[in-house]
Amino acid sequence: EIVLTQSPGTLSLSPGEGATLSCRASQSVTNNNLAWYQQKPGQAPRLLIYATSSRAADIPDRFSGSGSGTDFALTITRLEPDDFAVYYCQQYGTSRTFGQGTKVEIK
Amino acid sequence: EVQLVESGGGLVQPGGSLRLSCAASGFTFDNYVMAWVRQAPGKGLEWVSAISGSGYSTYYTDYAKGRFTISRDKSKDTVYLQMSSLSVDDTAAYFCAKGSGSTWPYFFDSWGQGTLVTVSS
Numbered sequence: 001e002i003v004l005t006q007s008p009g010t011l012s013l014s015p016g017e018g019a020t021l022s023c024r025a026s027q028s029v030t031n032n033n034l035a036w037y038q039q040k041p042g043q044a045p046r047l048l049i050y051a052t053s054s055r056a057a058d059i060p061d062r063f064s065g066s067g068s069g070t071d072f073a074l075t076i077t078r079l080e081p082d083d084f085a086v087y088y089c090q091q092y093g094t095s096r097t098f099g100q101g102t103k104v105e106i107k
Numbered sequence: 108e109v110q111l112v113e114s115g116g117g118l119v120q121p122g123g124s125l126r127l128s129c130a131a132s133g134f135t136f137d138n139y140v141m142a143w144v145r146q147a148p149g150k151g152l153e154w155v156s157a158i159s160g161s162g163y164s165t166y167y168t169d170y171a172k173g174r175f176t177i178s179r180d181k182s183k184d185t186v187y188l189q190m191s192s193l194s195v196d197d198t199a200a201y202f203c204a205k206g207s208g209s210t211w212p213y214f215f216d217s218w219g220q221g222t223l224v225t226v227s228s
Contacts, residue, residue, distance in 0.1 A: 035214040037152070044202055044218035045144075045152065056216065088152055092214050095166075096142075098152040 002027055002091050004099035012107040019076040021102045023089035028069045030093025036065055036074045039101075040085045048087075049074060079104070109133040109217040111203045116222030119193055123226070127188040129203030129219055137161070140206025140213050141179060141186040145199040146221075155201070156188060160209030170196075193226045200224075 003026040011019055023034070032052040037045040047056040049065035052072060062077045076083055084106050089099040115127040129141065142157035156177040157166045165177050176189040186203060200221040206213035 031212070033212050033214070037215075039152075044220050045215070046218070047214065047216050050207065050214045050216075090152075090214065092212050096154045096157075098154065101151045 002029065002094055002097050004089055004091060004097055006087075006089060006099035006102045008102060009100075010103045010105060012105050013079055014107045015079050015081055017079050019079060019083075019104055021074040021076075021087055021089075021104075023067075023072040023074070023099050025070040025072070025091060029072075029091045032068050032072075033091060033093035034065075034067070034072050035090045035092060036063075037088045037090065038083075038085045039088065045088065076104070081106075109205060111205060111217060111219035113201065113203045113219045113222040116201065116224045118225045118227060120228050121194055121226055123193050124189070124191040125193065125224060127190070127201055127203075127222055127224070129186045129188075131184045131186070131203075131205070134205070136179075136184040137181050138209050140209060140211075141177075142204045142206060142215065143177065143186075143188045144202045144204050144215070144218075145197075145224075146202065147196075147199040150199075152202075153199075157206065158186065160206075164210065190224070193224075195226050198224060198226045 007022045036049040039045040053065040086101045110132045112130045143155040158177045174192045179186045202221045203219040204215035205217040
């Protein structure tokens, strides 16, 4: 099973700042089939990014994904109040596994 | 608009059974993988099971094999998760998720709001 390790566990930032979230896989992710989801308290996850860098429908361009192989990142430029949430990466190249999440909180 | 509405959660004793349902609308049901993902209180997301668009192929994570059964009814646009031999470790919110395609590889492009399963004596 591919293990995904996200870092940091928590990111404390102010609105307007940028954020870079890391997702490292224990082995290469097939075809870079990696997605990112956002989850707010009491809500379902929402797809942000798929295939490493493709934005899902209606996702603003301040969200971007990058990486390949075992190292991936989600970058959020100019954090808005609505962006403070937990973010999960997920690989879907070999079965499906999620990272443990990164919480982006207001500083 | 895609809608996924889960039901069937509740309180069940250890060793008991429960069947979750997910009613889908807003897309051609037969064309997409459907899956269940769970989240224990205060924890992260954990994939449980999936079923191909045709219904012929099913997939389970290790802890679900032999205890959980996923199925789909195309006449009702509904996917089910039959759970048995439940333990306290199965306590979680169970989300229904729509896959991005009819078979592997797929990510989850739409999610239901979840149904809570509590296993306790």
